Amino acid sequence: MFFKAGLLSLLLLLASRALGVLRETALAAAFGSSGMADVVIVMLTLPDWLAGVVAGGALAYVLLPHWAQETPAQQQATQNRVARRLLWTAGWLAAGIGIAQVPLGALLMPGLPPALQGAAHQALLWSAVALPAAMLAGLWAARLQHERDVVGLYSANLLVNGVLIAALLLLGGTGAGVADGPGLGAFLLLAVVLRLLWQGWRLRHRGQRAQPPAPPASLAPAAPAIPAMPVAPVAPAPLPGWRVWLWAALGAGLPLTLPFVARTLASGAGEGALATFNYAWKLVELPLVLAIQLVAALAFPAIAQAHADGKDAHALARAVRSALVMAWTLACASAAALLAGAPVIARLLFGWGRMQAPALEQIAAWGSAGAWGLLPQALLAVALTVLATWGRMRFAVLAYALALALLLLAGVLGLTAGQQLMWALNAGFMVAALVAWSALGAVRHWVPLRTLLAPFAALLVVAWLVQWLGPADGIAPIVPIGHGRLRELVPQLLPQLLLCALAALAVIASGWFSGPHLRNALRS
Incomplete structure (x- = not known):
């Protein structure tokens, strides 16, 4: 089930x-x-x-x-x-x-x-x-x-x-x-x-569906009429106090506030800057939700069960290690794909209708900068899962509050260009990840450094190759679908998308061959 x-x-x-x-x-x-x-x-x-x-x-x-x-x-x-x-x-x-x-x-x-x-x-x-x-x-x-x-x-x-x-x-x-x-x-x-x-x-x-069906009248046993006694309704339990609601609202609302505030700050650059930043963030948000946060959510039951058992510290370390290796490897792979193919991905997703080529160039550049933020967000997603299991969400609120303060400081200093805001978000996520993992303590037993360094090194190689050779060239306005030009663009887009996939697979392969942790995580 x-x-x-x-x-x-x-x-x-x-x-x-x-x-x-x-x-x-x-x-x-x-x-x-x-x-x-x-x-x-x-x-x-x-x-x-x-x-x-x-x-x-x-x-x-x-x-x-x-x-x-x-x-x-x-x-x-x-x-x-x-x-x-x-x-x-x-x-x-x-x-x-x-x-x-x-x-x-x-x-x-x-x-x-x-x-x-x-x-x-x-x-x-x-x-x-x-x-x-x-x-x-x-x-x-x-x-x-x-x-x-x-x-x-x-x-x-x-x-x-x-x-x-x-x-x-x-x-x-x-x-x-x-x-x-x-x-x-x-x-x-x-x-x-x-x-x-x-x-x-x-x-x-x-x-x-939850209500039991009433028996048919023909099958119901006859009984003498007895006056029904009034039954007092059972009152619901009192709701939790305002402090519980406040911490819950902060824990759930601060992660949503960070990109919203960054988008608002980007709007100060002029007309259309808000929309451009919004599209660039979508390039980062998609792998974040579908890969990194999904891994953390799927690992939640195993981590919670290991914590509930209490006696087996190795089971808890094994569950956290598997989630961390998987989330980190997927974050590095997604970042490699974005660095290698941000122009073609931006063109494929947003290069339709009234979108112009200069805006696509900004979307690709800002998305490439935001790709590096996937790494600290992978660390943060796993740390928050453990903190939620331990009931220490106050540290998660503190972590995101510091990230928001850093982003607002960038706005006060005038760092409101799209690429600058992406790097401010990256720095905020890194600070939040450090705070969250510091609250956990047992980092030495949970972090397999060799397995984490291998995909990161492969990502650095991809970034160097992109810097030297240039990303997959995809910046050009795509005509609307109704004009029938999409069929002509498919042969051009497929090789560029294949390069993105190869970059991601190379990063995953480095983690696969660096040690047994990624293989064990995939089997679990």
Whole structure:
């Protein structure tokens, strides 16, 4: 059962991330790296970002253990109580966005030209309208996670991305996207409402399945009528205190805040800089989520079980070592692929429609700089998994808080160019990784240096070859799909993508032959 659920979760997660990338591709085709692209990106991401920072991860951290100790009736009562508070909070936040739309637009999009200020204000209003539904969706997602409904949990985002992709393709195909970006707000509201309807249907379906069927009236035994005694409803347990919610919100919200703040700082460089940085970060985010964080998530049960056993320190060290070797090797391999082929990857993902070649060059350059940040994020992902197992999430909050402080310091010093911000993020992730691993202590027993040095050395060789020979040349605008030129570009793109794959495989092979740790991790 667990294998089937895990495989289904993985497939739905991959599908969700693939649709997320397709959404960015459609956005780049419709708006390119224009100021309107800045407006649309903020409008589409602000509701879910606010919901994730205020409530998203905190709901899972706090409510899942709480619900585990309650009856179904108590769980429903707790859910209703939290829903009322969330909607109240969302209402106040939405009102604040509506009142402060002018200074908020200047804060989030400082490089936007005056001609687009009106569009930015309309976009913020649409985000405010969609915020309550996004908040409630976070709560219902936590309940679906508690019910282990992986289909309802992951397919909700598929629905949102599908609606937004259709809207972007429609606007891009009709040419209305450049002038009517805030018109996407109606599609955003439709997407979040459909997500709520889907989640509500799945929760109701799970509730009906959980109820035992009533026996047929013909089979029910006859019994004398006895007056029913009133039964007092069992009150739900008190919710955890504000300190628990605060630490959970910080632990879940700070990782989401780092790229959001970096993107905002990048906007100060002028029109379209926010969109360009957003596309460049997607080059880094995709391997981060699909490889590094996925390894950490899959290693969580083994690490938790080894910690629960308590007596076998070797089992815990073995589980952590396997996760670390796997995450580090995949991080080095992904970084090698990005360094070798950032231009062709950027061209393939974002070089459609209205995207111009200079913007693609910036996306490739900034993505290549961000590739080095995958290495400390691999260390950080494994360390946070162990800290979560040990119940020491305060150190994780401290680690991310220091990373955010370093990023804000770069903004104060004027280091707001896209490449500078990528390196500031890399430095912040490195500081966070050092803090997290320092909180663990037993690094000497868990870190196989020889196995980690081999893929890193191979990555350095790839980086030197790219510096000497140059990356796979892929910077050129791709014509829209409807023009029929994609078939002509396939023979040109395949050899360049093959070079990226060879660079990644060379890094993985170095880890494979350097020792048994990677081979053992793959077998476990």
